Each structure stands twice: as C-alpha cells, then as structure tokens.
Amino acid sequence: MTIFQPPTTTFKARYENWIGGAWVPPVRGQYFENPTPVTGQVFCEVARGTAEDIELALDAAHAAAPAWGRTAPAARALVLTKIADRIAENLELLAVAESWENGKPVRETLAADIPLAVDHLRYYAGAIRAQEGGLSQIDDDTVAYHFNEPLGVVGQIIPWNFPLLMAIWKLAPALAAGNAVVLKPAEQTPATVLVLMELIADLLPPGVVNVVNGFGVEAGKPLASSSRIRKISFTGETTTGRLIMQYASGNLIPVTLELGGKSPNLFFADVAAEQDAFYDKALEGFAMFALNQGEVCTCPSRALIQAPIYDRLLSDGLERVRAMRQGNPLDTDTMVGAQASNDQLEKILSYIDIGQAEGAKVLAGGERVDLGGDLSGGYYVAPTVFEGDNSMRIFQEEIFGPVLAVTRFEDFEDGIAIANDTLYGLGAGVWSRDGSNAYRAGRAIQAGRVWTNCYHAYPAHAAFGGYKNSGFGRETHQMALQHYQQTKNLLVSYAPKAQGFF
Amino acid sequence: MPALKPISQVAVTEAAAELLRELTAEHGPLMFHQSGGCCDGSAPMCFPAGEFLTSDSDVLVGELAVPGLAPVAVWMARDQFAYWSHTHLTIDVVPGRGSGFSLESPTGRRFLTRSRLLTDEESAALGPR
Numbered sequence: 001m002t003i004f005q006p007p008t009t010t011f012k013a014r015y016e017n018w019i020g021g022a023w024v025p026p027v028r029g030q031y032f033e034n035p036t037p038v039t040g041q042v043f044c045e046v047a048r049g050t051a052e053d054i055e056l057a058l059d060a061a062h063a064a065a066p067a068w069g070r071t072a073p074a075a076r077a078l079v080l081t082k083i084a085d086r087i088a089e090n091l092e093l094l095a096v097a098e099s100w101e102n103g104k105p106v107r108e109t110l111a112a113d114i115p116l117a118v119d120h121l122r123y124y125a126g127a128i129r130a131q132e133g134g135l136s137q138i139d140d141d142t143v144a145y146h147f148n149e150p151l152g153v154v155g156q157i158i159p160w161n162f163p164l165l166m167a168i169w170k171l172a173p174a175l176a177a178g179n180a181v182v183l184k185p186a187e188q189t190p191a192t193v194l195v196l197m198e199l200i201a202d203l204l205p206p207g208v209v210n211v212v213n214g215f216g217v218e219a220g221k222p223l224a225s226s227s228r229i230r231k232i233s234f235t236g237e238t239t240t241g242r243l244i245m246q247y248a249s250g251n252l253i254p255v256t257l258e259l260g261g262k263s264p265n266l267f268f269a270d271v272a273a274e275q276d277a278f279y280d281k282a283l284e285g286f287a288m289f290a291l292n293q294g295e296v297c298t299c300p301s302r303a304l305i306q307a308p309i310y311d312r313l314l315s316d317g318l319e320r321v322r323a324m325r326q327g328n329p330l331d332t333d334t335m336v337g338a339q340a341s342n343d344q345l346e347k348i349l350s351y352i353d354i355g356q357a358e359g360a361k362v363l364a365g366g367e368r369v370d371l372g373g374d375l376s377g378g379y380y381v382a383p384t385v386f387e388g389d390n391s392m393r394i395f396q397e398e399i400f401g402p403v404l405a406v407t408r409f410e411d412f413e414d415g416i417a418i419a420n421d422t423l424y425g426l427g428a429g430v431w432s433r434d435g436s437n438a439y440r441a442g443r444a445i446q447a448g449r450v451w452t453n454c455y456h457a458y459p460a461h462a463a464f465g466g467y468k469n470s471g472f473g474r475e476t477h478q479m480a481l482q483h484y485q486q487t488k489n490l491l492v493s494y495a496p497k498a499q500g501f502f
Numbered sequence: 503m504p505a506l507k508p509i510s511q512v513a514v515t516e517a518a519a520e521l522l523r524e525l526t527a528e529h530g531p532l533m534f535h536q537s538g539g540c541c542d543g544s545a546p547m548c549f550p551a552g553e554f555l556t557s558d559s560d561v562l563v564g565e566l567a568v569p570g571l572a573p574v575a576v577w578m579a580r581d582q583f584a585y586w587s588h589t590h591l592t593i594d595v596v597p598g599r600g601s602g603f604s605l606e607s608p609t610g611r612r613f614l615t616r617s618r619l620l621t622d623e624e625s626a627a628l629g630p631r
Contacts, residue, residue: 161540161541187599187601188601216601217605235540236539236541236542236602237541237544238537238539238543239535239536240542240601241539243549259543260539342597343598343612347545353616353617357619391585398543398544399544470539
C-alpha cells in the first residue's frame, strides 16, 4: 500500500493559457479557481479564457499548421513516440496529479489512464506511418490518385472524466494526421493538460497544440463556432452536442461527437453454471459500474440478469460491491474515489431520490459518504445498487455516478429488447459461456462497442464510438485518422490526344 | 375566489429564479434545453432565448414563470421526453461548475433539475403530448 502526498509541487499556483509554445496571460486578465474533488480545497488558479484568447490560439495554430502538415509522417510519428516516452518517464507524477485533479483513484491512473495515453500515442505513430493513400486505374490512360491530406486547424473540447486520456485520444490522431489543434479542457479539470504541455514543450513545434481554458459559454463556444477551424470534436452531453452541430452547420465543417450512453451489461444463465474463475470474472464485470466512480460514458449502469440466476448472481454481485474500498484517492488501495465536482455529486443524489420515488429498491449504498478529516470536504457517493424496471428514469438516464440499476430478463429476445430499449448505444456487455450465444447477442445489441466476456478495456486498435444518440465518429482506431483528414484526388490523364469535345 | 394556478410540469425554486434574473440582466430573455447523456448530461442548459434551435424533435415541457421576466421556455428532446413524461421538474441551483455552454457556469452556480412523480391529477390535466 502507498499513500501519495497531495501533489503540491506539481502544479503552479496560477496557469495562463498555452499558446504558440509559451504561457500567454488571458487577454481580459481573469482567472478561476480550481478545487480538488478529493478535499474540495482550491489548489491552483487557471486562466479564464474568452473569445480573444481563442483568436490568439487560432493565430498560433494557423501559423504552425502548414509546416506541420508538410512534415514527413515518419517525423510526426517520432514526435508522438517522444511524447509517449516523456509521459511514461513521468507516469507517477502525472498519475498522482490526475487523481488530485479529478478525484479518481490513483491505482486507476497508474494502471490505466496514463499507460493508455502512452500506448495510444505509440499506436497513432505507427498508424500514420502504415497509412496508404489510394490509386485507381480508371482506364488505360487515366489514373485517380487519392492522398490523405490534413484538415489544417481543428478544435477539440475535452471532458472532465479522463482529462489526460481523453486529450490524448483526440490529440494523437489529429497530430499524426498533420493538423494543428486548439484544445479546450473541461473547466472542472483544466490543469493536468497544462502540466503535460509544460513537460513536452521541447518536443512539439510551437503552435501545433494550443490550450485555452475557460468556461464553455466564454471559451468553448467561440472555439466551436469559429470560422477558422476545419473540424470540431466533442465529448459530452446531447444538448451541447446538438449546439456544436448547429454551430458547425454555420461553418459547414464536420464534427465528431461522443455523447454518452446507458450501457446494458447482460448476464446469461450459463454464466453461473460453475463457481469457477469465469464466474468470478463475471462478478467483476457486474461491479465495473463503479470504475472511475461511474464517471465513464460506457459505464455498465444497467445490469440485466437472466431469470434463473437472478437471485444468485445479484447476491454474489452485491457482496462484490460491499467489498469495494472507498477512500482517499491517493491511496493505492482505494477502489472508489471522489466524484469530480459538487454539482456532479448533487446530480447523483437527485437521481437516487427520483429512483426511490419511482419505486426502485435500494440494495446497496444510496447516500453521500463522509470520509472524515480533510476528505470531509470531498465529493464521495457510496456505490449504489437499485433494483427496478427498465422504464424507470434511473434505467434510462446517464447518472454518471457509481449507481447501478438491476433488472431481470427471461430469454434471449427479452434480454436484447431490454438492452436496446434506450436512447443511447455506446457500450454494452455480454457474458455467456456459449460463444455463439454471445456472438448473436453482441450483433443484436445496437451499440458501437460490445464487450464480450469482459468490460472496460480500452485498447488502441479497437474502434470506440456510438450508435443512436451516443454520437458518431470513432476513436482509438486508425479509422480516426480519416476523421482528421480530407481526401485529395488527383485525376490524371496520360492520354496523348484530346477528348474530342471541342 | 383567486384563480386556480394552471397546472405545469415545470417549476423553479426562488434561488434559481434569482439567478435567472441576474442572467437576464446580462443576456436578455432565456430558455432551457434539458440535456441527456454523458458528463453533464441531465443538466438543464440555459441559453439566450433562440440560441439553441429547437425543432419538431423537441417538446416544450413548460414555461417557468419568474416575476419580472418573460416566460422561460423549458425544452427537451422528444425521444428523451418519452422517458421523462411522468415526472415533474423543478429547476434548482447548487454551487458548482457545469460544462457545456450553459450561461450560468461562470457564476460558480449550476442549475440542477430536481424531479418528482406527477400526481394523477396533474397527469390528467396535462394530458398526452
């Protein structure tokens, strides 16, 4: 067991914006306070950027984009691998900082967030070198060449649940493809991306990545609605997603949206056929709703259990939930940390209220937790399990907290119908010892990622993205390169003679 | 006898009404669109009236009556409303910092939707929409 100390020396007391490879004070001179969810105490101040700062960042990005876009793919790939190496060398520093900024357990940032960021950078470094354009023989004398060209300058708006990892998910393909970026972190988690920028300042040409912090309405909107970006990528919720599409329609630019889900986790009856390692793995899958305090777009927040094993699996699953250790996020033994913000905490509690009002039964948790001492000011919610019906609001809305809604299904058709009775389609889980049953279920569920006999794995080279209201576009796969590229077709005639029209 | 208050599916707390007055002074007439999905999903997003383009895919859930202000429309996507239609929504405010482009986030306060079940009488009066 290790308990890390609060990373007081990692962060500066005050952060300006990162523009053109340097710290640039916000034009209006305003800053906002950044509290840690671990204790609720403010640990740094961050620039409160506005439209003027976005313009400065866009100036820097436009100055950098042409040369970066012409840089050889091998050279861009090398920059990405160097960034990956630098992050790996500073894994512990970044992991502790991320835990302090977001409230998530440090064991997750040490084992997942930061190592995955490293791997995604290395993956896109390889992917861009391996990417090929196309050549189509139209006829004997005519050839169509297809080149992958960068878009130029792109905007990216990052969520607060995995501040560094989500930044890398978006930056890695954009940079590999040769774009310059203006990035707006979430106002709940504005600082660790800046720690990263300072760490890698010598590796990236100035202006290739620019970070402007601030509130959505003051900094996010001017970025999303700017006529100076060629693409906007956003992870967040549906209303802002629609607004971003609305702004993008004004500028006729493409968007990538990842808007969350209400992911079903189906346990077929054969899961409990043996009390073996597989059953143990499935119970871990049941408990995965609490990973990152449920603040994951793909949180398996609906457990659907087939009737014959309903009582048994639920009982064993609850035992797993009761064994979760909630505590100081900087303690490596802690499994469940703090929610990212006070308003997030309040929202989760309001859902626990409406769940009970609708008649759902609380089987575990259901309340805020006071961990005592300095942690009393933090935002902790006990892992909560509800039993109810899929029509209830707690089964239909993404609570984004450690809250699981459990119900039963009778047969395959019933299970798939309940799984698909949702507005969203980002993630899903299927647990079965019968490979063909699991395969059919996975194909029948309307979701972009169906974890089969596993959950919450996020490897590079497996495409991530949504069906239905969960958005469109894919990340963590080489196909994301194309979301940051446009196709140049050279249609070339080698014919010696005129076509004969004029 | 005083006129009966018309039955509405939305309401606003006094603290939220005060914040709406402040925001109106700065931004003019306001609207809400109730969000869904990831991160700050299920937060009520407050915009200048007309900023968010509503369409046939949205439902006007109700209008907030705040003394001194034009009625504040509360919208929701129609498909989402199908799952919310049996609940009454009260817009409240809590300390916090939302994401998204909602107007109140720089104030350090955050609108929050509190829900309760509609009574049978309310459901009958509101009818199908």
